[in-house]
Amino acid sequence: MIFENKTIEEVEVWVNAGTVNDFPKDGGSNILYEGEQIAIFNFSTLNKWFATQNLCPHKKQMILSRGMLGTEGETPKVACPYHKKTFSLETGENLNGCEDTIKTYPVKIENDTVFVGYYEIK
Amino acid sequence: MTKIVIVGNGMVSYKLCEKLVEKKAAASITVIGEEPRPAYDRVHLSAYFEDANADKLSMASRDWYSENGIQLVTSEKVSQIDRDNKHVTTHNNSTYSYDYLVLATGSSAFVPPIKGVDKKGVFVYRTIEDLEMMMAYGKKASSAAVLGGGLLGLEAAKAALDMNLKTSVVEFAPRLMPRQLDEVGGELLKSKMEDLGVEILLGKATSQIAGDETMTGMDFTDGTKLDVEMLIISAGIRPRDELGKEAGLTLAERGGFVVNSLMQTNDPTIFAVGECASHENMIYGLVAPGYDMAEVVAEQIAKDNKEYKFEGFDMSTKLKLIGVDVASFGDPFCENVPHSPISIADQQAGVYKRLNISEDGKKLLGGILIGDADDYNMLHQMYINDMALPPHPVDLIAKGSGDGGAAIGVDALPDTAQVCSCENVSKGDICCSIQEDGITDINGIKKATKAGTGCGGCLPMVNNILEDTLKKMGATIRKEICEHFTYTRQELFDLIKVNEIKTFDELLAKYGKGAGCETCKPAVASLLASIWNDLILKEATIQDTNDRFLANIQKGGSYSVVPRIPGGEITPDKLIVIGEVAKEFDLYTKITGGQRIDLFGATLNDLPLIWERLINAGFESGHAYGKSLRTVKSCVGSTWCRFGLHDSVGFAIEIENRYKGLRSPHKLKGGVSGCIRECAEARGKDFGVIATEKGWNLYVGGNGGANPKHAVLLAGDISKEEVISYLDRYLMFYIKTAEPLQRTAPWQEKIEGGIDYLKQVIIEDSLGIGQQLEDDMEVLIANYSCEWKEAINNPKIKKRFAHFSNTDQDDPNQKFKRERGQRFPVAW
Ligand code: SRM
Ligand SMILES: Cc1cc2nc3c(=O)[nH]c(=O)nc-3n(C[C@H](O)[C@H](O)[C@H](O)COP(=O)(O)OP(=O)(O)OC[C@H]3O[C@@H](n4cnc5c(N)ncnc54)[C@H](O)[C@@H]3O)c2cc1C
Ligand code: SF4
Ligand code: FES
Numbered sequence: 001m002i003f004e005n006k007t008i009e010e011v012e013v014w015v016n017a018g019t020v021n022d023f024p025k026d027g028g029s030n031i032l033y034e035g036e037q038i039a040i041f042n043f044s045t046l047n048k049w050f051a052t053q054n055l056c057p058h059k060k061q062m063i064l065s066r067g068m069l070g071t072e073g074e075t076p077k078v079a080c081p082y083h084k085k086t087f088s089l090e091t092g093e094n095l096n097g098c099e100d101t102i103k104t105y106p107v108k109i110e111n112d113t114v115f116v117g118y119y120e121i122k
Numbered sequence: 123m124t125k126i127v128i129v130g131n132g133m134v135s136y137k138l139c140e141k142l143v144e145k146k147a148a149a150s151i152t153v154i155g156e157e158p159r160p161a162y163d164r165v166h167l168s169a170y171f172e173d174a175n176a177d178k179l180s181m182a183s184r185d186w187y188s189e190n191g192i193q194l195v196t197s198e199k200v201s202q203i204d205r206d207n208k209h210v211t212t213h214n215n216s217t218y219s220y221d222y223l224v225l226a227t228g229s230s231a232f233v234p235p236i237k238g239v240d241k242k243g244v245f246v247y248r249t250i251e252d253l254e255m256m257m258a259y260g261k262k263a264s265s266a267a268v269l270g271g272g273l274l275g276l277e278a279a280k281a282a283l284d285m286n287l288k289t290s291v292v293e294f295a296p297r298l299m300p301r302q303l304d305e306v307g308g309e310l311l312k313s314k315m316e317d318l319g320v321e322i323l324l325g326k327a328t329s330q331i332a333g334d335e336t337m338t339g340m341d342f343t344d345g346t347k348l349d350v351e352m353l354i355i356s357a358g359i360r361p362r363d364e365l366g367k368e369a370g371l372t373l374a375e376r377g378g379f380v381v382n383s384l385m386q387t388n389d390p391t392i393f394a395v396g397e398c399a400s401h402e403n404m405i406y407g408l409v410a411p412g413y414d415m416a417e418v419v420a421e422q423i424a425k426d427n428k429e430y431k432f433e434g435f436d437m438s439t440k441l442k443l444i445g446v447d448v449a450s451f452g453d454p455f456c457e458n459v460p461h462s463p464i465s466i467a468d469q470q471a472g473v474y475k476r477l478n479i480s481e482d483g484k485k486l487l488g489g490i491l492i493g494d495a496d497d498y499n500m501l502h503q504m505y506i507n508d509m510a511l512p513p514h515p516v517d518l519i520a521k522g523s524g525d526g527g528a529a530i531g532v533d534a535l536p537d538t539a540q541v542c543s544c545e546n547v548s549k550g551d552i553c554c555s556i557q558e559d560g561i562t563d564i565n566g567i568k569k570a571t572k573a574g575t576g577c578g579g580c581l582p583m584v585n586n587i588l589e590d591t592l593k594k595m596g597a598t599i600r601k602e603i604c605e606h607f608t609y610t611r612q613e614l615f616d617l618i619k620v621n622e623i624k625t626f627d628e629l630l631a632k633y634g635k636g637a638g639c640e641t642c643k644p645a646v647a648s649l650l651a652s653i654w655n656d657l658i659l660k661e662a663t664i665q666d667t668n669d670r671f672l673a674n675i676q677k678g679g680s681y682s683v684v685p686r687i688p689g690g691e692i693t694p695d696k697l698i699v700i701g702e703v704a705k706e707f708d709l710y711t712k713i714t715g716g717q718r719i720d721l722f723g724a725t726l727n728d729l730p731l732i733w734e735r736l737i738n739a740g741f742e743s744g745h746a747y748g749k750s751l752r753t754v755k756s757c758v759g760s761t762w763c764r765f766g767l768h769d770s771v772g773f774a775i776e777i778e779n780r781y782k783g784l785r786s787p788h789k790l791k792g793g794v795s796g797c798i799r800e801c802a803e804a805r806g807k808d809f810g811v812i813a814t815e816k817g818w819n820l821y822v823g824g825n826g827g828a829n830p831k832h833a834v835l836l837a838g839d840i841s842k843e844e845v846i847s848y849l850d851r852y853l854m855f856y857i858k859t860a861e862p863l864q865r866t867a868p869w870q871e872k873i874e875g876g877i878d879y880l881k882q883v884i885i886e887d888s889l890g891i892g893q894q895l896e897d898d899m900e901v902l903i904a905n906y907s908c909e910w911k912e913a914i915n916n917p918k919i920k921k922r923f924a925h926f927s928n929t930d931q932d933d934p935n936q937k938f939k940r941e942r943g944q945r946f947p948v949a950w
Contacts, residue, residue: 017927017928018927018928022927023927024662024663024922025663026637026663026664027662027663029926029927030925030926030927031926031927031928031929032926032928032929032931032934033928035934037926037933037935043637045627045630045637045638046637059677059950060950061677061678061679061950062679062925062933062935062936063675063679066667066670066671066675067667068639068640068643068644068663068664068666068667069637069638069663070606070636070637070638070639070640070642070643071606071636071637071638071639072605072639073605073636076637077639079639079640081666081667081675082675084640086639086640096565096568096569097572098572
């Protein structure tokens with residue numbers, strides 16, 4: 001099952017991020033790959049997976065994986081724990097302010113293994 | 123019924139009547155005024171020059187008085203007070219008896235003892251009658267002088283100018299408004315007044331008023347003269363305290379009835395308010411302090427409340443009506459105060475602004491604005507509220523607006539008040555988005571104005587403005603949690619309880635829509651915890667980040683660790699353990715304001731290891747991260763202190779242990795003091811207990827934070843058992859009915875009926891729910907367990923405390939520095 005978004009063609013490598021159980025229900029975890037921190041979210045209420053950069057652009061904190069998941073209308077989002085800036089999990093866009101858009105990655109699940117589609121920022 | 127007699131029917135007298143009516147005082151009130159008409163607005167007296175319409179100035183009609191059962195007597199002057207028989211006599215020998223007498227006799231214009239002041243053509247400026255005489259006389263004259271270049275004098279000058287008279291102002295001091303303006307300011311104002319056509323004579327002492335029966339001019343001590351046909355004396359005020367001497371009331375050296383902070387004269391049944399009262403040797407020649415004094419008296423008469431006191435008043439002023447913007451606030455000179463002044467002076471534009479900044483550059487001490495006083499409100503607010511200055515205070519006067527965000531009732535805030543300092547959003551902007559763009563919720567406001575999207579510290583205020591404005595627009599407000607639940611917190615509380623709902627998902631499936639969000643999840647988490655006191659970690663991802671990781675998140679992504687130290691009492695052995703743990707994990711340690719020790723800078727990975735050590739030494743979670751009971755502060759009390767009446771430490775520990783882990787709409791703090799000296803600052807807490815000779819006093823609803831509030835007395839001289847049972851009821855009632863993130867103080871304030879209603883519910887059990895509340899509390903107490911103990915004993919939970927799920931590494935981005943021998947995060 002692939003949870004894709006517009007970045008799927010750019011994927012350079014599918015990184016093994018662990019098993020489904022490493023990711024709390026309706027919550028996230030963070031992985032380290034090539035020095036980059038990637039937040040991966042198990043949005044179980046929606047039955048979907050998402051991944052974004054772990055860095056919150058607001059105060060440059062490595063924190064989004066500890067954020068809270070939710071929806072605004074139809075848009076799935078994550079709220080930064082520090083000041084509750086919220087970002088669309090689909091487009092990475094900041095929904096309640098004017099922070100920079102965050103990077104998103106596709107996720108795929110194969111036999112309980114979670115893969116994140118890594119690509120470098122061009 | 124208590125008989126109240128008020129002498130004088132001026133502005134403050136009227137305000138007192140209004141307040142007594144508002145507060146539903148059980149009293150029969152008689153007001154005796156010497157002027158022929160009911161109270162009128164003296165502040166806007168000059169407007170009478172324009173249309174001679176006294177009705178426009180009227181504060182209340184005779185009908186208002188009779189409708190409210192107040193006996194109004196006009197054109198009668200009180201000539202005597204008989205304290206022994208408790209009645210007053212008027213000039214035509216009527217007597218009125220009283221239980222309480224309020225003197226609101228105001229002041230009269232001070233007429234200096236200059237030869238000739240009794241001549242025809244010399245006037246004072248105080249009443250409508252004074253004005254009528256001046257206007258009649260002015261019709262036949264062509265020139266007028268004003269004696270006194272102060273606030274009132276300039277107003278009188280403007281009035282004379284409006285009567286088409288050639289006008290001069292004669293001032294003894296070397297500059298205009300010497301009490302409000304500095305030299306540069308006075309100079310600029312002088313040239314502005316001259317531009318208006320007013321002649322300004324400074325440094326002039328008047329030796330006599332020339333003329334026979336009718337004045338023809340003024341002679342000055344320097345030998346010069348001024349030919350002028352009328353004179354308006356405006357050289358200050360003299361409190362009308364004539365009644366005091368014979369009655370044996372203490373009078374101040376410079377006049378006025380001496381009063382204490384309850385506005386009582388030396389006879390506690392006689393109050394004095396307004397311009398006739400001398401408080402700490404100060405006469406206030408402004409209405410606002412008078413109104414505050416009226417409130418003090420009204421509270422005592424209507425509610426027997428002796429807590430509300432007059433505590434002096436700020437004398438900042440903005441001059442009106444003279445065609446020139448002039449304002450001064452705080453200490454405009456700072457003569458003997460170390461300060462650094464910032465000023466801009468633009469002769470061309472006729473603008474002068476001066477700010478006095480405290481030496482450390484942090485606070486505004488006062489200032490002067492001439493030519494452009496648009497920022498007066500905001501600057502005044504900054505000064506009044508002791509608000510922090512922006513990094514470059516000069517911006518405040520250069521650009522016109524700086525960073526603000528006052529901490530006062532939103533209704534009182536001017537539209538220009540800066541509410542969100544991060545995003546520079548004013549109250550007016552917010553109101554506008556509500557009134558004109560039809561926004562009705564906080565998210566909409568955030569989007570439209572950006573208010574509250576920075577540090578978020580202003581959100582409670584934005585919310586209040588939202589409610590206030592909606593209310594004024596006539597909308598009914600239902601505080602629905604968010605787009606996912608169309609219920610209020612209180613409704614959700616009942617739904618969860620009645621339907622025995624135990625998880626967020628269950629609640630969302632039954633009563634919500636969408637997938638929840640950062641607003642409803644923590645709110646529901648708090649409700650579930652308040653109702654079932656189940657282990658919050660069972661549903662970790664609906665908890666706010668601090669609750670999710672059972673620690674307060676810090677800059678850089680580290681966490682703090684606060685073990686519970688009930689009542690602040692700790693053994694040396696436990697202190698040593700804290701020291702050892704801090705040393706081993708390189709944690710910054712600090713004694714907190716809550717009488718315990720905070721260990722900062724723990725990495726996520728270390729948290730369980732640290733707590734394991736602490737728990738093995740007998741510590742428990744201090745819930746510093748939760749919306750739950752924090753600390754119950756104690757003073758050393760009777761066991762050591764020579765004044766102590768009972769064992770305050772013992773009781774504080776008992777209370778803290780009783781309510782530890784209790785989840786509530788916002789955090790809860792308590793305090794227990796061993797006597798009225800109040801070393802534990804119990805009245806600054808959500809609940810405070812103070813030992814008395816006969817037992818304990820229980821106070822509720824205190825708050826520190828941005829809007830400090832003293833807790834108010836719920837019950838006095840009660841036993842320990844009663845304290846506990848009232849506290850159970852109070853806290854449970856709060857938990858059930860407050861809004862999310864509402865502290866006890868604002869909750870208590872917004873409850874209809876206030877503390878009296880709470881007393882009925884809690885002490886008299888008027889709703890019949892007392893026992894239920896106590897039982898609910900018992901369930902919560904019985905279900906308590908230390909969250910950290912469970913976390914370290916459950917491998918699955920323990921595993922969550924990791925920065926990465928694919929490696930054991932700490933966050934490589936986390937950066938620390940060392941200062942004063944300890945570790946700190948680097949600034950973000
Ligand atoms: C550590 C401490 C300051 C210190 O160095 O002394 C502190 C630190 C924080 N306070 Fe405080 N407060 C501390 C005592 C106080 C006090 C004094 C007291 O409790 O006697 C007050 C005023 C009393 C009161 O609460 O009414 C206080 C009023 C606040 C407020 C304003 C609450 C309000 O009603 O307006 C906040 C903000 C909030 O809770 O929303 C706050 C919030 C915070 C937070 C939790 C901010 C945050 O969310 O990160 C701070 C982080 C603590 C941490 O990371 O561990 N802190 N804070 C004190 C911890 C006491 C303890 O042992 O638990
Ligand atoms: C022209 C002018 C402009 C002003 N502008 C401002 C301003 O801009 N801002 C501001 O804050 N303040 C201003 N003030 C001051 C303000 O008007 C007073 O502070 C306020 O009116 C004080 O109210 P009071 O009730 O104490 O006294 P008053 O309003 O003076 O009322 C006292 C009343 O008691 C009556 N009285 C006295 N003795 C007796 C007795 N024995 N028996 C019966 N009745 C008696 C008097 O006749 C009078 O009616 C101004 C005043 C004047 C005159
Ligand atoms: S409050 Fe009273 S009993 Fe407690 S320490 Fe202070 S003086 Fe002593
Ligand atoms: S650091 Fe993320 S919202 Fe401020």
